[in-house]
Amino acid sequence: MSDVLETPASVTARSLRRSGRSPMPLRVEGLTLTLEGTLVLNDIDLALADDGVTAILGPNGAGKSLLLRCLHGLVTPTRGTILWHHEGRDHAPDLAIRKAQALVAQKPVLLRRSVLANLKFVAGLRRPRPSTDDLMQALREVRLEHLARQNARTLSGGEQQRLALARALLHDPRVLLLDEPSANLDPASTLLIETAIRAARAAGTKVLLITHDMAQARRLADDVVFLHKGRIVEHTSAAAFFDRPSSAEAEAYVKGDILL
Amino acid sequence: MSDVLETPASVTARSLRRSGRSPMPLRVEGLTLTLEGTLVLNDIDLALADDGVTAILGPNGAGKSLLLRCLHGLVTPTRGTILWHHEGRDHAPDLAIRKAQALVAQKPVLLRRSVLANLKFVAGLRRPRPSTDDLMQALREVRLEHLARQNARTLSGGEQQRLALARALLHDPRVLLLDEPSANLDPASTLLIETAIRAARAAGTKVLLITHDMAQARRLADDVVFLHKGRIVEHTSAAAFFDRPSSAEAEAYVKGDILL
Amino acid sequence: ADQFIVVQSTTSTQNSGLLDVILPEFTKKSGIEVRVVAVGTGQAIKNAANGDGDVLLVHAKPAEEKFVADGEGVKRFDVMYNDFVVVGPASDPAGIKGMTDAKAALAKIAEAGSPFASRGDDSGTHKKEQALWKLAGVDVKAAKDWYRETGSGMGATLNVAAGMDAYTLTDRATWLAFQNRGSLEIVTQGDDILFNQYGVILVNPAKHPNVKAEAGQAFIDWLIGAEGQSAIAAYKINGEQLFFPNATATN
Amino acid sequence: MQDFAQSFLLAGGLILEADPALVEIVLLSLQVTLSALLASALIGLPLGALLAVTRFPGRRALVVLTNALMGLPPVVVGLLVYMMLSNAGPLGVLRLLYTPTAMVIAQTILITPILIALTRQVINDLDQEYAETFRSLGVPAPTAIAALLWDGRFSLVTVLLAGFGRAVAEVGAVMIVGGNINHVTRVMTTAIALETSRGDLALALALGLILLTLALAVNALTSLINAPARMSGNVRRA
């Protein structure tokens, strides 16, 4: 009874519709974040092109998630500037920026409602408002249509992660921020997500991807930002990073050695 | 500044101390679970030896986590029997069983306290009560000693998962139930966990491991339970499973095809 | 004070401010502190009958006599009197201003259907009011909207009367001390029938062994004695005397 | 002790014979309290959620203020409303004093701070979970508030019941603005106060028991309505 079904062609199609939108490159200078006396992000400088997939790699606790949340405007840095170019001018990560982006958090929070109601809630924020048919289509794309009426809080780990992805894609984002999006996914769903990422990239969506799956990073990334203890140790092309990392830390990390 | 440090030798040592404890094999018959009208576990029969690593594999939503929670006594099945042999007699998964086991859940819940206080809380449940030194040692084993005083809720995803593991090991369990324990871990921490699992196994601890990482399952498992749509499709030795799975579902899953 | 007694009394004695003034004099002389619990007449008598007080000071003679007859109290003494007055809005819709015949005044109120606030709480004042209606030949049970039972104390009822421009019957002491008069003023007074007698009773120690008979009796003796009586007479608001001592047993 | 037994018998008797005077009073109590609760809920739930969700200078002070206003004495509320509604007051022309409407107004003022403060706490706890997601999605404050109130509705029931309890048990305010006028503004609590001052403690207590029975009925009803919904909306897995 196994079956290979629907590569998410419609995800691709939707993403392609979006080409021609204004570019949204990023410039970060001196970004520093101190939480309760701990320096968790340390003088980060970073410039990202407005397309392609940037992988953010680094050991647990390196500061990847916090960096992503800073960039998205969820956490206010202690010092430094974050500037997204958007619709002709530079923005700090404000409401306009957040609305042009979509984040799939490391631990996605779903509303205490049905799966479909979770999407309906997000749909209500968009103009034009997607129809219920659109939402069911979005669920089909992440293979959750059979669970539409189930309470989202009772979904399995992988199902929750897929719902969070569907929610993010519904936002039709200019920049997609993915924090370990396939951590709880089975191999097939992982493929599905990777296909969706490729489709988004092809449609000109910028993707920032945090992952611990080196093979995945190799498959998807155009460039790699390697973070360690709150610092950017390396920022190079993916090819360069995986073939001959210039820092000892990155080399050890890729090999699976413990970094302290 | 990279460094390879301490393979968790002490984890091993502690586990070894435990040999000679009474065996704890499992027998499950006709286990069925219906939640809100949905049949999520369907007539499961299962017998597990009292040692070795059993990998529970299957696509998202197959019922792996719910099965584990049933076995541990967190969810009461609609029908069927679960019997752990323990200290000379058969037990349903009652308090005595839970106390002889330790679960690392898919989304571990940590108390709203410091990292150390989280361990202290669990230590308070044990006789003899582990000293603070013991707890710091446990933290060192999962490389969290530098975060001992931090609020556990502010830990990074991987750090939280490691703390949950330390908490489980502190319980000195006879059976270790691990639900995707390395989902958010960096490669080094994944190695660390795998070493800990091997050490536990060597010391005679039974390990039930849910994972989507096929390579990891291959490295660790003695036998594999393959779950699909709430049914056990296959239960064989790991070697047999990965080389020539007997069911089409398992074959497709291992290949990364979408299962419906 | 090293010793104290509890006096169960009604709100009129407290609201008028009388007790605040005269009690310290007694305490200074005797060393006995007087703790006053000021509640509705019915409640005061009930509390005393439970033995939760040493002395009862109220103004409902029949109920007081029954209290003694039931063996709850030792003996009743007259202490003082004041009088009831009918107060009403300055506009005087019933046209009774200046009347001295209370029952005729009430009859006119009923005839005009002017709002009247009744305490409706079986207090001494309420009982007096009921008696007056009866004399006036008015059946308030059958009355329409104009007759409002507030079911509360004198002060609260005066607040209601002030709030809705109603007539009401009040004791003069409470009225003189009352500040939220609105447009109310005295419209009828001076009828002998409006006489309001206060009595004092020692709660029966034979029945309630905890009663501080000696101290309680000392207070009663003081109150109906020369000092107490003159203290009562001396209490004035705006130059007007509120209570008129009339104890007979001046021993 | 004898009094207690007597009160229970009295209460039972009164309930059984469904004394029309008593029924009138019970119905007015319910009507006034439920009206006040409705008005308070319409004001307090959104405001409480707003306080939980938004951050602005002076918010902390407002939180302290609403918490403190939970200690608003009924008599003071009664006086305030009395002064507003009395003929001499600014709203005297409305002629609302000594009407059930005045009682509703007083109770609304009394319990609104309670609803605000408790709602703020409940919604704050839920918002800890939702806030970042809402921020990421760019959810406007009104939408966020509506979503939080909806998703927190099972916890908010207890908040509403606390408000109901305070209002239905309250006597100081309704006594002053209602006047405890027989057949017009006499409710359970003012009737109890009246019987107490009459010294008829047994009857007062019996009325109190009936009032409690009433509160019990309302609570049981709420619990019944709530139960099936809560079950299917259960947040915890399995």
Next chain:
Amino acid sequence: MQDFAQSFLLAGGLILEADPALVEIVLLSLQVTLSALLASALIGLPLGALLAVTRFPGRRALVVLTNALMGLPPVVVGLLVYMMLSNAGPLGVLRLLYTPTAMVIAQTILITPILIALTRQVINDLDQEYAETFRSLGVPAPTAIAALLWDGRFSLVTVLLAGFGRAVAEVGAVMIVGGNINHVTRVMTTAIALETSRGDLALALALGLILLTLALAVNALTSLINAPARMSGNVRRA
């Protein structure tokens, strides 16, 4: 309107001159209410948490009952306590009637159901998160309750403040069992009731304002003590 202005002036004046009679009344109010709150907290917090955590037959009924008891009328509580403590009552020998202790007892009875019901709700929400972990770890109920109360302490502050508010504003119960005896059992609310019945509404309102100021001070103090702790114990990241 003039009345309001007058009341504010009066209140200001009374506070400024720190009238010793007033200070005595204020201190007694605080002492009685805080004692009652302490007693209620010792009873109500564990019981509320117990109701939240345990499952047993009749639990639902108990929850409905405590919710309903939030509507316990103060006058009824006063009467009950009066009947117990009266010389004619079973505890008359203790001679507690018309003492501050009696007032503490009455207020404790009054607010304990409120603390139980609200604590149950708060702890229930937290327990949704912790329950399964505790079950897995084999945490015994008392330990679980202690942990939940501790980890929920910031939310429970609002519950305690609700209890404080109810107690400090309450007049019906303390009036009956305290007797509003000058220098002995006169508290803010009974003083307000007295001035109201004297028709001195401005003074009554002024006392009410002072009572509110008192509640405000207690709340602000709580908030100050709470603030640094809450910050470092913040559950939300960043």
